[in-house]
Amino acid sequence: MTSSSPRFAVTGASGYVGSILVRALESRGEVIRMVRHPSGERDMEWSLDSDSESVTRELARRKVTHLVHAAWDMKVNSVDDIQRTCVQGSARLFEAARSAGVQQVVFISTISAFAGARSVYGQAKLAVERMALQAGGVVLRLGLVYGGSGGGVFGSLEQVADKARIVPMIGDGSSLQYLLHEETLADVVRRAIAGEFDKAKGPLTIAQPDGIAFRALLRHIASMQGRRLILIPVPWRVLYMGLKLAETAGLKLNFRSDSVISVVFQNPSPDFTALNCFGIAPRSLSIADQSR
Numbered sequence: 439m440t441s442s443s444p445r446f447a448v449t450g451a452s453g454y455v456g457s458i459l460v461r462a463l464e465s466r467g468e469v470i471r472m473v474r475h476p477s478g479e480r481d482m483e484w485s486l487d488s489d490s491e492s493v494t495r496e497l498a499r500r501k502v503t504h505l506v507h508a509a510w511d512m513k514v515n516s517v518d519d520i521q522r523t524c525v526q527g528s529a530r531l532f533e534a535a536r537s538a539g540v541q542q543v544v545f546i547s548t549i550s551a552f553a554g555a556r557s558v559y560g561q562a563k564l565a566v567e568r569m570a571l572q573a574g575g576v577v578l579r580l581g582l583v584y585g586g587s588g589g590g591v592f593g594s595l596e597q598v599a600d601k602a603r604i605v606p607m608i609g610d611g612s613s614l615q616y617l618l619h620e621e622t623l624a625d626v627v628r629r630a631i632a633g634e635f636d637k638a639k640g641p642l643t644i645a646q647p648d649g650i651a652f653r654a655l656l657r658h659i660a661s662m663q664g665r666r667l668i669l670i671p672v673p674w675r676v677l678y679m680g681l682k683l684a685e686t687a688g689l690k691l692n693f694r695s696d697s698v699i700s701v702v703f704q705n706p707s708p709d710f711t712a713l714n715c716f717g718i719a720p721r722s723l724s725i726a727d728q729s730r
Contacts (some may be wrong), residue, residue: 446631447472447502447540449484449531450509454589455580455623459506462624466631470500470703473508486511486527489533492582497538504631507570510563515685515694520562528566532573543575544630549616549643550700551579556568557700576635578626581645584723585620590615594692599667600661608673611653613701616645616708619721626718628729633718642712646720652701658725674702680685 444467450456451471463469472484482496486509497505509559511523530543534542551563567577584592598605626644629635635642650658653669660667712718 443467444503445501448502448506455583456508456576456583458620458623459508459627486523493534494537496626497534502540504542505540506516506544515696520558525562525565529569532569543570543573545570545575545577547577547579549581550581552705556703558696559700570634574651576630577641578644579641581616581618582624583618593713596659600663603669606670608674608698608701613656614649617723620721641708643708646722647710650669650725652723674698
């Protein structure tokens with residue numbers, strides 16, 4: 439490999455989305471997985487708590503040219519904890535990338551991040567988006583990622599549909615989900631590191647623009663498994679308070695109270711103009727909502 443060959447560093451590389459990004463970039467150059475627990479030579483020890491100086495030295499030593507930041511600590515709930523870990527940790531990472539001479543930064547954000555977001559998750563992602571854009575980076579707001587890997591939130595829904603007969607849902611299940619297939623994500627991140635989106639004025643929302651009601655999505659997943667679900671509406675405030683009390687008591691849950699806020703108070707009008715501007719054609723999943 440010549441010194442001019444691109445070298446990509448991916449944070450959160452051991453996670454569902456991060457692993458998709460790693461596979462997508464392997465055909466473009468050397469990929470360095472930035473993970474908490476390294477398991478091989480191509481792994482670099484890193485976490486959101488890492489100090490900027492040590493990360494700068496390691497990025498420079500490995501001659502990293504592109505940084506894709508996909509890591510996020512989903513175990514923290516409070517505003518202070520998310521600010522300390524995710525937001526400040528991202529700030530240190532971007533500073534290290536700048537000091538190490540990294541040519542390009544791509545931040546993996548979420549469709550839950552938007553002006554007026556009420557969830558702590560969305561607000562924190564929005565704050566990191568601003569830092570990434572100020573650093574001259576590219577911001578990709580992803581929808582609900584799905585595909586053959588069976589990971590992430592979609593994979594969790596598949597497990598629920600496979601194991602449960604009766605499934606509670608937030609409210610009447612009408613909240614819209616904007617899906618993003620793994621193949622579309624892989625293609626978009628390859629285009630991002632190729633510089634195709636460098637002139638974007640702001641975040642790029644990447645998902646199929648036709649939203650799918652949560653209840654319809656659950657029923658579709660179950661039907662693909664040959665199952666039929668009974669969906670029980672639960673008032674969102676009841677669910678939120680129950681989760682909040684459990685978190686206050688120190689219980690570790692798979693679903694957070696803040697996630698309820700993300701679902702209930704979604705972006706009423708996601709901006710999908712990037713799809714047309716850059717010729718992005720998301721793979722589409724069409725589902726008829728027959729739940730009424």
